Amino acid sequence: MTAFVATIHVRPKDEVRDPQGEAVAGALRALGVPVDDVRTGKEIVVRFDAADETGALEAARRMGDQLLANPVIERFEVQLGRDGMRS
Amino acid sequence: MTAFVATIHVRPKDEVRDPQGEAVAGALRALGVPVDDVRTGKEIVVRFDAADETGALEAARRMGDQLLANPVIERFEVQLGRDGMRS
Amino acid sequence: MSPFPVVAGTEAAQPNQDIPREVGLTDFEAGRVRELLGREPNALEWAMFGAMWSEHCAYKHSRRLLRTLPTSGARVAVGPGENAGAVDVGGGLLCVFKAESHNHPSAVEPFQGAATGVGGILRDIFAMGARPVALLNALAFGDPAEGSTRRAVRGVVGGISFYGNCVGIPDVGGHVSFAPAYGGNPLVNAMCVGLVPADGLASAATARPGSAVYLVGSDTGRDGIAGASLLASFELGSGDDAKRPSVQVGDPFVEKLLLEACLELIGAGAVEAIQDLGAAGLCCATSELAARSGTGMRIDLAAVPRRARGMAPFEVMLSESQERMLVVARPGREDEIERVFARWELHAARIGEITADQTLDVRDGGAAVASLPPAKLADGAPEYDIDALADSYRAERRDAADMFRAGVRADADMNEEVLRVLASPEVASRRVLYRTYDQMVGTDTVVGPGADAAILRIKGRADGIAVAIDAQPRAASRDPYVGAVAAVAEATRNLVCVGAEPLAITDCLNLGNPERARGAWELRETVAGIGAACRALGVPVVSGNVSLYNATGGIDIPPTAVIGAVGHVPDVAGYLGAAAVRAGDEVLLAGSVPVDDWLDEMDLGLEVRLQRFVLAAHRAGLARAAHDRAEGGLAAALAEMCIRAGIGAAATLPAVRGASTATALFAESPSGIVLAAAPADTELLRGLAAEHDVPLRTLGAFGGDAFALGPVTLSLRAIADAHAEGLERALGRIG
Amino acid sequence: MRAAILRYPGTWSERDFAHALGVLGVRSEIVWHADADLAGFDAAIVPGGFSYGDYLRAGAIARISPGTAELRRFADAGGLVLGSCNGFQILCEAGLLPGALVRNAGLEFRCDWVGLRVESEATPFTRGLGGEILRMPIAHGEGCWVADEETMAALERAGQVVFRYVDARGAATPEANPNGSLRNIAGVRNGAGNVVGLMPHPERCSEDLLGGSDGARVLACLASVRGATAPVPVGI
Ligand SMILES: Nc1ncnc2c1ncn2[C@@H]1O[C@H](COP(=O)(O)OP(=O)(O)O)[C@@H](O)[C@H]1O
Numbered sequence A, B: 001m002t003a004f005v006a007t008i009h010v011r012p013k014d015e016v017r018d019p020q021g022e023a024v025a026g027a028l029r030a031l032g033v034p035v036d037d038v039r040t041g042k043e044i045v046v047r048f049d050a051a052d053e054t055g056a057l058e059a060a061r062r063m064g065d066q067l068l069a070n071p072v073i074e075r076f077e078v079q080l081g082r083d084g085m086r087s
Numbered sequence C: 001m002s003p004f005p006v007v008a009g010t011e012a013a014q015p016n017q018d019i020p021r022e023v024g025l026t027d028f029e030a031g032r033v034r035e036l037l038g039r040e041p042n043a044l045e046w047a048m049f050g051a052m053w054s055e056h057c058a059y060k061h062s063r064r065l066l067r068t069l070p071t072s073g074a075r076v077a078v079g080p081g082e083n084a085g086a087v088d089v090g091g092g093l094l095c096v097f098k099a100e101s102h103n104h105p106s107a108v109e110p111f112q113g114a115a116t117g118v119g120g121i122l123r124d125i126f127a128m129g130a131r132p133v134a135l136l137n138a139l140a141f142g143d144p145a146e147g148s149t150r151r152a153v154r155g156v157v158g159g160i161s162f163y164g165n166c167v168g169i170p171d172v173g174g175h176v177s178f179a180p181a182y183g184g185n186p187l188v189n190a191m192c193v194g195l196v197p198a199d200g201l202a203s204a205a206t207a208r209p210g211s212a213v214y215l216v217g218s219d220t221g222r223d224g225i226a227g228a229s230l231l232a233s234f235e236l237g238s239g240d241d242a243k244r245p246s247v248q249v250g251d252p253f254v255e256k257l258l259l260e261a262c263l264e265l266i267g268a269g270a271v272e273a274i275q276d277l278g279a280a281g282l283c284c285a286t287s288e289l290a291a292r293s294g295t296g297m298r299i300d301l302a303a304v305p306r307r308a309r310g311m312a313p314f315e316v317m318l319s320e321s322q323e324r325m326l327v328v329a330r331p332g333r334e335d336e337i338e339r340v341f342a343r344w345e346l347h348a349a350r351i352g353e354i355t356a357d358q359t360l361d362v363r364d365g366g367a368a369v370a371s372l373p374p375a376k377l378a379d380g381a382p383e384y385d386i387d388a389l390a391d392s393y394r395a396e397r398r399d400a401a402d403m404f405r406a407g408v409r410a411d412a413d414m415n416e417e418v419l420r421v422l423a424s425p426e427v428a429s430r431r432v433l434y435r436t437y438d439q440m441v442g443t444d445t446v447v448g449p450g451a452d453a454a455i456l457r458i459k460g461r462a463d464g465i466a467v468a469i470d471a472q473p474r475a476a477s478r479d480p481y482v483g484a485v486a487a488v489a490e491a492t493r494n495l496v497c498v499g500a501e502p503l504a505i506t507d508c509l510n511l512g513n514p515e516r517a518r519g520a521w522e523l524r525e526t527v528a529g530i531g532a533a534c535r536a537l538g539v540p541v542v543s544g545n546v547s548l549y550n551a552t553g554g555i556d557i558p559p560t561a562v563i564g565a566v567g568h569v570p571d572v573a574g575y576l577g578a579a580a581v582r583a584g585d586e587v588l589l590a591g592s593v594p595v596d597d598w599l600d601e602m603d604l605g606l607e608v609r610l611q612r613f614v615l616a617a618h619r620a621g622l623a624r625a626a627h628d629r630a631e632g633g634l635a636a637a638l639a640e641m642c643i644r645a646g647i648g649a650a651a652t653l654p655a656v657r658g659a660s661t662a663t664a665l666f667a668e669s670p671s672g673i674v675l676a677a678a679p680a681d682t683e684l685l686r687g688l689a690a691e692h693d694v695p696l697r698t699l700g701a702f703g704g705d706a707f708a709l710g711p712v713t714l715s716l717r718a719i720a721d722a723h724a725e726g727l728e729r730a731l732g733r734i735g
Numbered sequence D: 001m002r003a004a005i006l007r008y009p010g011t012w013s014e015r016d017f018a019h020a021l022g023v024l025g026v027r028s029e030i031v032w033h034a035d036a037d038l039a040g041f042d043a044a045i046v047p048g049g050f051s052y053g054d055y056l057r058a059g060a061i062a063r064i065s066p067g068t069a070e071l072r073r074f075a076d077a078g079g080l081v082l083g084s085c086n087g088f089q090i091l092c093e094a095g096l097l098p099g100a101l102v103r104n105a106g107l108e109f110r111c112d113w114v115g116l117r118v119e120s121e122a123t124p125f126t127r128g129l130g131g132e133i134l135r136m137p138i139a140h141g142e143g144c145w146v147a148d149e150e151t152m153a154a155l156e157r158a159g160q161v162v163f164r165y166v167d168a169r170g171a172a173t174p175e176a177n178p179n180g181s182l183r184n185i186a187g188v189r190n191g192a193g194n195v196v197g198l199m200p201h202p203e204r205c206s207e208d209l210l211g212g213s214d215g216a217r218v219l220a221c222l223a224s225v226r227g228a229t230a231p232v233p234v235g236i
């Protein structure tokens, strides 16, 4: 088994309203930054073991599908790396 | 002015408790994924105009400092790009 | 000038059968539209009719029946028809309330569906000028052992908690049912209660020609599920993701600002008329406000602040973006309106004005895009008579509805059975759900969730209000009429159990397909049952909501009439509860004894006498505590009293000829209330019961730390744990 | 005693505080964050709510409001500041109090009654209450107080922990901790003692009718700082 670290980026789908983004945009404007648009998302960094890269990628995608993202309003992307801190 | 898009990644500092990460780790284990550790963060995607790359980077850092991250518990990183959608 | 100016649109010339169908109108309805207008509508106009004449907005199948409900009474200040109903609670104060369903959006996205359901009902209340003081919710889910149900519970409860907590309105009560039939179609009904001085009521019927119209709150985007069917007819580029309508996402923060700003302006007298935006968005709000006011309105869609680029006029008209209100300014107060909304950091866009010509004149920049009579949109839909279809249904007898008694064998260990019933998802404590709701914000909650009814004080006064919400889907699945009667009886009985006099109810009807014989019959029987119960009990219906076409896999849900009841508590400090029991108090059963065949007929006369008796006993200071017999029968009722009071009891079962022990313990016959009374008071209590012609039996006494009822002996600790942990266990949250 | 109650967009406990203080005879005024002027007030209350929806982090956007700048000036000049719930979160975000408040362990919003032990009398809000066990409601989703070890140790040394979650017998057990707060911390003060924050809601338990009146004991400390006036009548 190899130690992997996957970062799963979860964002609201483009057409879905993001009230948090709207509030942050307002706050940034109040700070004097002329922002056009703000969208907010989550990133989940998971350290885990897998047999190989294919297995790791598959596991990370399953996490996104089954738990981390709500497919009705969110989409996610996986970024995979070796876990240098552990292996 | 040029249209930029900055992604500010905000993560809990290593020594700070991350209840959300703990909960996700528990849920993933319940799903049968043997995860070692989970940390959760936010990503804020900001579209804005700046004179040049230096100015844009500075503005994005200021957003992180003044609003997007709480230095007591979080650190942040800026990733900067041109905003192809607008420019 | 012709009343219908020429309107842009290529379809205007020749009739097109596809468009009306695609916006959900039948050929008959389309014909009626053409007849009313005397011309062929353009595409946008068809879409507006399609939305306004949908079942959701027009009550086509239920309106005739709803008219049979009693809606008037000495305390009724506002009956059905407005955004919410209102009763007079004395001292110049009105209590405004309504329940509404958000089932279909919650089935698609439980969290946002439930959250926006709460948002919608809040807007109905503050559109009346009332400050919301409490929320309640009635929910129904599938089998709690299923993963999908568990996700739905988490999502729905999470959404309610997210929205209500952020706006800062306490959630004080609710009702939860579980049955497999709700698996694919959970029910999410939200109720809100507000208070307003009688002279501070706002209305959508008070706009006058010449006044300015503002659209306030969130920007308008492509949100809204109703849009989905419409989009097809406008053939937007398929695969263009950004143009697909999307799930409505709620922003409780904006709702809170909207609430405060609207109440401030209404309180200052700056608002001439006001209407919230809900289903069918701007289309519905503009046409209803104009129709109710008997005026016309001219609006310019180009003035509507948008969140998405490139929105077409029909998208702006039909968007269901949340947290928006339509506000008509009193002439001369426009600056004040703009100033106050700006201070609350909200957009207020002046989008048009009220006109005298009875036309809703919609423009997009310079171009006229729709021109329709608002009254025809709002009230012109046909009403369908479902009587013949209902008559054609042959009701089949179904199984007994008392789920617990039915499952208990005569030789079962009754100790085990009592624990099983107390821990069952139908009976177990809901605390695991409601502890995620703020129950106390506002500092008016005297009794919150977990009691028969919640009690709210009114600051500066001795009196207060009580609220309860209930449903009887199991009884209704066998007999919708009896189920509806039982739901009204239970909701009002729950008020009586805390010492409140029932004033009025709101009803939220969740039913299946009214175009099928059985659905039509269930709808008719349900409304008839509510009407009969309300007339007998003297409580009018002041508001309500109908949600049809609820089904899982083509099978309709059980007819589920959710009843929200509001009562008056003369002295909140001296409320009646279930917890004030003392050792030595007698255990009494007032009203009916548990029987097997209660579903054959409900004795409304006894229910009325029982409620009057318990209120009289409370007023005379003869009852220390009360709790009604409901899910889980007498065993659950007495156990719950013991748990709440932290005290045991030793009682016998009422002897009923022919009734088994299981029936005596678990039958859910209505019209029964367990009372606690000091031994010194029971003589007078018996006299009072006789006066009211209500049977009253002494079953035993409270005291000790054992729960003993007939053959059952359990420790207080055991019944408390079963009741406390049952729901968490059923939902798989603890092992 | 004249107290200002700060209202941000999304605040919802301001009226509750005004009512509770009124019952105790303390005059208060609700002030809007954007043009807050605290001159002339003896105390400022930062009440509960969801300022700016608590988007990003609870209290994060409120931190950059002019009201918070005014609050900082007021506190620096020795004014008394009490933050409850969202108010505590805002004070931490603003750096007026140490530590930060993150999502509850278990992630759920919790509304319940909790036990609190008063750990420090060295604040104007707890004078005479040292060691007392109080019952108060909480209602929050981000009440897990955290700080690095150094801050934590310094705080304990200086006696800046004001309230701890405890069980009925006064023990700071994990079961008594509703949100996973470090060392069961429910409330802290600044070094000078004039700024105090706590997650529970004293304004919700200031009358017996509402299930308890321990909150009134805390608010009464404030009332006694300077002579209280007669009870203020309150309507709805
Ligand atoms: N979804 C909910 N949200 C809040 N409180 C709820 C909810 N469901 C039930 N409750 C509360 O739990 C208690 C028990 O509910 P229920 O069994 O329906 O009571 P009853 O039989 O007295 O009507 C009541 O106080 C009710 O208000």
Ligand SMILES: [Mg+2]
Residues within 6 Å of the ligand: C451, C452, C494, C627, C628, C630
């Ligand atoms: Mg009841």
